[in-house]
Amino acid sequence: MKPGTRLKSAACDTEVMVIRTAGGTIECGGAAMAEEKPADAAALSPDHSNGSLMGKRYVDADNAYELLCVKPGKGSLSVDGVALVTKDAKPLPASD
Amino acid sequence: MATKVMQGVRVLEVAQFTFTPAAGAILADWGADVIKVEHPVRGDTQRGFLNLGGFQVDPMRHTLIEHPNRGKRSVGIDLSTPEGQEVLYELAKTSDVFLTNYLPHHRQKNKFDVEHIKAVKPDIIYARGSAFGAKGPDYARGGFDGTVFWSGSGIAYAHSPEELGGPLSQAIPAFGDSIGGMFIAGGISAALFHREKTGEGAVMDVSLQSTAWWAAGASLSQQMEHGVSQRAQMPTSGGMQVNPFLGNFWTSDGRTINLCILSPTGLIEDTFEHMNRPEAAKDPRFADPLSLFQNAQAASEILVEAFAEHDFAYWRERLKTLKGQWAAVINFEEMSQDEQALANDMVIEVEAPDGGPPIKLVRGPVQWNGEPLETTRAPQASEHTEIVLMESGIEWDRIEEWKAKGAIA
Numbered sequence: 001m002k003p004g005t006r007l008k009s010a011a012c013d014t015e016v017m018v019i020r021t022a023g024g025t026i027e028c029g030g031a032a033m034a035e036e037k038p039a040d041a042a043a044l045s046p047d048h049s050n051g052s053l054m055g056k057r058y059v060d061a062d063n064a065y066e067l068l069c070v071k072p073g074k075g076s077l078s079v080d081g082v083a084l085v086t087k088d089a090k091p092l093p094a095s096d
Numbered sequence: 097m098a099t100k101v102m103q104g105v106r107v108l109e110v111a112q113f114t115f116t117p118a119a120g121a122i123l124a125d126w127g128a129d130v131i132k133v134e135h136p137v138r139g140d141t142q143r144g145f146l147n148l149g150g151f152q153v154d155p156m157r158h159t160l161i162e163h164p165n166r167g168k169r170s171v172g173i174d175l176s177t178p179e180g181q182e183v184l185y186e187l188a189k190t191s192d193v194f195l196t197n198y199l200p201h202h203r204q205k206n207k208f209d210v211e212h213i214k215a216v217k218p219d220i221i222y223a224r225g226s227a228f229g230a231k232g233p234d235y236a237r238g239g240f241d242g243t244v245f246w247s248g249s250g251i252a253y254a255h256s257p258e259e260l261g262g263p264l265s266q267a268i269p270a271f272g273d274s275i276g277g278m279f280i281a282g283g284i285s286a287a288l289f290h291r292e293k294t295g296e297g298a299v300m301d302v303s304l305q306s307t308a309w310w311a312a313g314a315s316l317s318q319q320m321e322h323g324v325s326q327r328a329q330m331p332t333s334g335g336m337q338v339n340p341f342l343g344n345f346w347t348s349d350g351r352t353i354n355l356c357i358l359s360p361t362g363l364i365e366d367t368f369e370h371m372n373r374p375e376a377a378k379d380p381r382f383a384d385p386l387s388l389f390q391n392a393q394a395a396s397e398i399l400v401e402a403f404a405e406h407d408f409a410y411w412r413e414r415l416k417t418l419k420g421q422w423a424a425v426i427n428f429e430e431m432s433q434d435e436q437a438l439a440n441d442m443v444i445e446v447e448a449p450d451g452g453p454p455i456k457l458v459r460g461p462v463q464w465n466g467e468p469l470e471t472t473r474a475p476q477a478s479e480h481t482e483i484v485l486m487e488s489g490i491e492w493d494r495i496e497e498w499k500a501k502g503a504i505a
Contacts, residue, residue, distance in 0.1 A: 002492070003492050003495075004482065017482065051451065053449060053450065053451065054449055054451070055475060055476030055479040056449075057505075068479070068482070089134075089137065089477035090137055091138050091139050092138055092141055092144045093146060094144045094145050094146070095147040096160070
């Protein structure tokens with residue numbers, strides 16, 4: 001799969017842009033994502049339903065995968081069943 | 097289709113906090129494609145605010161990121177790396193405006209000062225927001241609006257009655273920044289027109305100090321010309337020494353009505369009648385403006401007594417038909433529900449990054465063709481890095497190479 005590809009969730013509204021991939025199955029809500037939405041929606045797995053957040057990057061522990069959420073949804077992102085985590089900016093502490 | 101006067105203009109912003117980013121937000125509101133460059137790991141330092149005005153910040157509903165950054169896209173670039181600088185130059189080539197508030201030594205060290213950006217885009221408008229301007233002993237010194245605009249300008253002093261024993265703090269976060277950001281946006285608009293006519297891209301400066309000078313211009317000019325200027329006095333209920341129709345008056349429930357009838361001609365009778373003092377309107381002491389001024393103390397006492405007879409709600413309703421100028425002294429909670437402000441589309445809504453209800457923000461002061469403003473939420477840090485670079489025709493292999501080196505997010 002080419003980086004830059006957009007994938008859609010089969011189980012919710014989530015859409016991502018693939019930034020980095022290593023060949024595993026990219027999933028959302030427990031179901032494999034694809035460039036086109038399937039005719040019949042997949043069931044949202046309760047184990048993968050923490051939601052995706054607009055504009056956030058999601059990575060795995062080895063940094064082999066990076067997905068950019070371009071449309072949020074109820075499903076959470078995973079690769080081969082392993083949940084991805086958000087790659088957050090680490091701003092310096094400040095206060096007004 | 098909403099009017100977007102800056103459609104087709106690209107702004108490359110390397111700026112943090114509110115003052116200079118707010119200019120980018122105004123231009124984005126007006127239709128410009130504003131690309132905000134942020135550090136790939138830390139992002140805009142303002143993202144790290146734990147508190148705003150003493151209240152805890154929710155990083156996913158961060159109004160001080162939304163206010164000065166709505167409508168933009170964010171690209172994460174580490175400008176301390178040669179590759180990061182290369183990426184910045186690629187983006188500068190397709191930009192009309194370069195907007196920055198980094199200090200001079202940072203711009204030199206990371207090679208995005210005027211000469212570096214002009215080298216790749218000679219007619220670009222190079223807009224700088226600074227604390228103290230581009231010249232003089234403090235040109236390289238940083239500052240915030242609380243220091244330069246408010247405290248260091250005479251403004252804090254003028255707003256603080258002597259009896260307080262010390263100056264009031266700037267109680268509105270980013271107050272000077274938000275005013276000054278609009279000044280920068282206005283300057284950029286004029287610079288774009290100038291470039292259209294002459295082909296030349298100007299270098300422009302707006303500082304927090306120049307913002308304060310302009311905002312306080314009436315007092316500073318008076319000071320320089322006459323050696324005097326006004327200072328706030330302790331709050332009291334009553335009219336001014338000369339003009340009794342000018343001042344704050346306290347209502348029975350401890351709120352305040354401000355009267356500002358600078359020129360009372362033709363308004364004396366109407367004012368006293370609204371105060372439920374029709375007999376005063378016929379009093380020869382108040383028959384005409386000069387008599388009124390001579391008997392200011394007596395007139396003020398009548399008004400003070402009248403205002404204290406009814407509550408704030410009564411006066412707000414009662415004064416709706418007053419011919420002279422007046423205001424109810426309200427707070428931000430009341431302002432955010434103000435019918436008049438809402439009728440003029442002051443509130444805008446953007447999608448919330450946490451998926452919750454929309455975040456309400458304030459539109460800029462300029463309205464185009466009477467239309468409400470449509471814009472989008474502020475970007476997450478580095479959200480659009482790959483998308484913007486691909487749009488600029490950069491191939492994925494190069495993007496990956498830069499990513500691997502940590503030059504981009």
